[in-house]
Amino acid sequence: MTKHLLSLWDFTKEELTGYLQLAAKLKEETLNGVRHQQLAGKTIAMVFEKPSTRTRVSFESAMYGLGGQVIYLSGRDTQLARNEPLKDMGRVMARYVDGLVIRTYGQEIVDELARYSSVPVINALTDLHHPCQILSDIQTVIEKKGGLEKLHVAWIGDGNNMANSWIQAASRLGFALTLACPEGYDPDPEILKKAQDAATEPITVVRDPATAVANADVINTDVWASMGQEEEQAARTKVFEAYQVNNQLVAKAKADAIVLHCLPAHREEEITAEVLEGAQCVAFDQAENKLHIHKAILLSHLG
Numbered sequence: 001m002t003k004h005l006l007s008l009w010d011f012t013k014e015e016l017t018g019y020l021q022l023a024a025k026l027k028e029e030t031l032n033g034v035r036h037q038q039l040a041g042k043t044i045a046m047v048f049e050k051p052s053t054r055t056r057v058s059f060e061s062a063m064y065g066l067g068g069q070v071i072y073l074s075g076r077d078t079q080l081a082r083n084e085p086l087k088d089m090g091r092v093m094a095r096y097v098d099g100l101v102i103r104t105y106g107q108e109i110v111d112e113l114a115r116y117s118s119v120p121v122i123n124a125l126t127d128l129h130h131p132c133q134i135l136s137d138i139q140t141v142i143e144k145k146g147g148l149e150k151l152h153v154a155w156i157g158d159g160n161n162m163a164n165s166w167i168q169a170a171s172r173l174g175f176a177l178t179l180a181c182p183e184g185y186d187p188d189p190e191i192l193k194k195a196q197d198a199a200t201e202p203i204t205v206v207r208d209p210a211t212a213v214a215n216a217d218v219i220n221t222d223v224w225a226s227m228g229q230e231e232e233q234a235a236r237t238k239v240f241e242a243y244q245v246n247n248q249l250v251a252k253a254k255a256d257a258i259v260l261h262c263l264p265a266h267r268e269e270e271i272t273a274e275v276l277e278g279a280q281c282v283a284f285d286q287a288e289n290k291l292h293i294h295k296a297i298l299l300s301h302l303g
Helices: 013-031 054-065 086-093 107-116 131-145 161-173 189-198 209-213 230-243 283-302
Strands: 043-048 069-074 099-103 121-125 152-156 176-180 203-206 218-221 258-261
Touching (some): 054 099, 054 121, 131 161, 131 283, 152 161, 176 209
Parallel strands (some): 043 099, 099 121, 152 218
16 A cells, blocks of 8 residues: 655654654764665656745755655646646656655645555645654754653744644654644644644643743744745734744743744744854754655655
8 A cells, every 4th residue: 555644643653753763864874974775766756836945955855865866846837737637647647756745735635646646645745734844853853852752842833734743743752742823823723632632741722932932842933924825924923923932932941942943934033033043943953854854754655
């Protein structure tokens, strides 16, 4: 049976840990000069309706770094722009390539492609989930903190796709998560309830950022207006102005807390330049780890 990566719900704790362990191994080997060729002769198609810098380059570098080949297609380069049925696209593309990496808007797009594709479909971002990003974030947390057990993670800002996937990760991997979101900008309620019902550690939503970061080991944030929400930027800026990650907020967490941001960052909006460039911020290590977790994902699904 073809194994897709559509959301973190699809995997057990052991399977998610397997990605993280493999990514750490591949990273160490790469740093020691090992040349990986496990996917030589294989090809992925990357179909990106939403543009990207880090996700595109890290997936391409990961595939090339494993000896494989990449075909990149923007949304306008495919029949998606002409309303071809997704089931037709999924069945046809599967006859050309060994895997599909999709970055798009609706989760239903990757779900339907996966139903009809005989090769793995990997969700590189939808409006509902961002599973690959959260795995690279967690890899960074493990590197900096030595593990996930007994950690308290705080999410500050919009209850967006990142927040949804952090909720799933907390439920599956067993760490405490507190999300501070303005009223009306909460995470997906079905995802939240399902995660809380299955969680071994508390997953809570609060309104006050200071409450969320109290005793936190990790502080995490993202842009206030995601791609496709540009028209809401001015309104969101007013709503979220009290949710900025700045030195005053970071000081309320543990003294050795780390700060995550998946980038791109809007300095002086969701995070100050002082925090982003400060010693506690690991955003650029986080960005590097996208390469290694993407290698692990590709190798796990195509190897």
